[in-house]
Amino acid sequence: MSGGCSSSDVEPFALMVMGDSMSPEFVDGTIIIVDQSAPCGPGAYAVIDYQGETTFRQYIERDGKKFMHALDGSEDDIELVEKYKVRGVVIQQKLRRKVKHYEWSPVSNAK
DSSP states (O other): OBTSSOOOSOOOEEEEOOSSTTTTTSOTTOEEEEETTSOOOTTOEEEEEETTEEEEEEEEEETTEEEEEOTTSSSOOEEOOSOEEEEEEEEEEEETTEEEEOOOOTTTTOO
16 A cells, blocks of 8 residues: 555565664564554554665654654654555564564554
């Protein structure tokens, strides 16, 4: 879905995090499970297509605007001003036998 924060009914997929822009929550080499039908809301960790690139960032809303946020602070937030597509929301991560689950509700995680 373009310009919104939801996806169609399709299977979850796995990706490997490359780099440290999402640390300390997701370090280089972490495997993430992305659910393409999970709801996306403020605070969700999402895979987003924007300006011809697919990026893993935290989706945030601030002052009525939408942003992609790198957790490590190495990059400025990217405001989503053009058409974008949420590929899915992270529901699980695994790194060296440790598994962590995420559950996002657009209402309960809104700030």
